[in-house]
Amino acid sequence: MIAIDLYFFMNAAYDLTLLCVVGIVARKRLYFGRVLAAALLGAAWSVTALIAALYFMLPSCALWIVKMITYLLCPYLMCLIAYRRNINVMQKIFMREFLLKNIELLLYFYVAGALISGLMLLLKWSGIHIPSWILMPVCSILAVFLWRYITKKEAQEKQIYEVTLIYQDKTFNVKALYDSGNTLMIRKSEPVHVLAPSIWKELIGEDPWKEDGFAVPYQTVSETSVMPGIYLDEIHLKEKAITEKKQQLVKENSKEKVLVLRHVPTGLGSMEFDKAGECQMLLHRDTFD
Structure with missing residues (x-):
C-alpha cells in the first residue's frame, strides 16, 4: 500500500x-x-x-x-x-x-x-x-x-542609489547606478567609480587633470586608453536595507542607513550616462563587497 x-x-x-x-x-x-x-x-x-x-x-x-x-x-x-x-x-x-x-x-x-x-x-x-x-x-x-x-x-544590480559626493569644500547629491560591468581598478587594486562629465566639471573645473590626480587605464572593444582620476574625500551611499559591510555604517533613522566610503578613487567618464539626468555616476561592481 x-x-x-x-x-x-x-x-x-x-x-x-x-x-x-x-x-x-x-x-x-x-x-x-x-x-x-x-x-x-x-x-x-x-x-x-x-x-x-x-x-x-x-x-x-x-x-x-x-x-x-x-x-x-x-x-x-x-x-x-x-x-x-x-x-x-x-x-x-x-x-x-x-x-x-x-x-x-x-x-x-x-x-x-x-x-x-x-x-x-x-x-x-x-x-x-x-x-x-x-x-x-x-x-x-x-x-x-x-x-x-x-x-x-x-x-541590487538594477537599483539606483542616492549618493552624496564630498570633495574638498564641495558637496553634490547625485544618482548612481550599480554597474556590474564596471571592473576598473588602479594599481593599488582599489575599485574605481566613474562620474559623468557634467558632475566632474562642477567638482574639478574645466581642466579634467589634477596635479594630485592619477590615470585610470581602461579598454573597450575599439581602443585602449586612460581616463583622469581623483580621490574623493567621501561618498555617502543611501539605501533602505543595506547589508553589514566592512566599511563604516552610519544609521540615520530606523528605515535608512548610509554606507560611508572614504578616500574613494573616481574616474571621468567619456560621456553622459543618461540624458534625462537619472544617472550621473556608475558604481564599481565591488562596492558592496
Whole structure:
C-alpha cells in the first residue's frame, strides 16, 4: 500500500526543486507563492494519476491522455503559474504564440529533472544511500536559498542609489547606478567609480587633470586608453536595507542607513550616462563587497 500523503509530499518537493532550478537557469524572477502553487499542482496531478492507474482499469486511449497530461500539459501549466504574472492562464493556454514562448521553459524543466534524477542514480551507484524523502526536501531548501540569493543580487544590480559626493569644500547629491560591468581598478587594486562629465566639471573645473590626480587605464572593444582620476574625500551611499559591510555604517533613522566610503578613487567618464539626468555616476561592481 502506497502512502498517498508521503507520495504527494515527495512529488511537491521534487517539483519545487525543479521549478526553482529552472527559474534560476532561465533568469526568471521567482515568487515563492507562485512556485509553491505550481509544485502543489504537479503533486496533486501525480497523486491523481497514481490512483487512476492503481484502482481503475483504464482503456489504452485514456492511458494515452493521462500520459499527455502528465508529460506535457501539467508541466506547461506549472511553468505558466510559476513564472508568469498578471496573466489569465485559461485565455492564453491555447494560443500558439504563447505556447511557443514557453517551450524553452518546458525544455529547461525536463533537462533539470533529468539531471536531478541522474544525480540520485549516481549516488545510488556510488553506494551512498540517501532516502528520497530526505534528499528531495534538502534539494528544495537549497534551491530556494539559491533563488533568494540570486534574486536579491539581481535586484541590487538594477537599483539606483542616492549618493552624496564630498570633495574638498564641495558637496553634490547625485544618482548612481550599480554597474556590474564596471571592473576598473588602479594599481593599488582599489575599485574605481566613474562620474559623468557634467558632475566632474562642477567638482574639478574645466581642466579634467589634477596635479594630485592619477590615470585610470581602461579598454573597450575599439581602443585602449586612460581616463583622469581623483580621490574623493567621501561618498555617502543611501539605501533602505543595506547589508553589514566592512566599511563604516552610519544609521540615520530606523528605515535608512548610509554606507560611508572614504578616500574613494573616481574616474571621468567619456560621456553622459543618461540624458534625462537619472544617472550621473556608475558604481564599481565591488562596492558592496
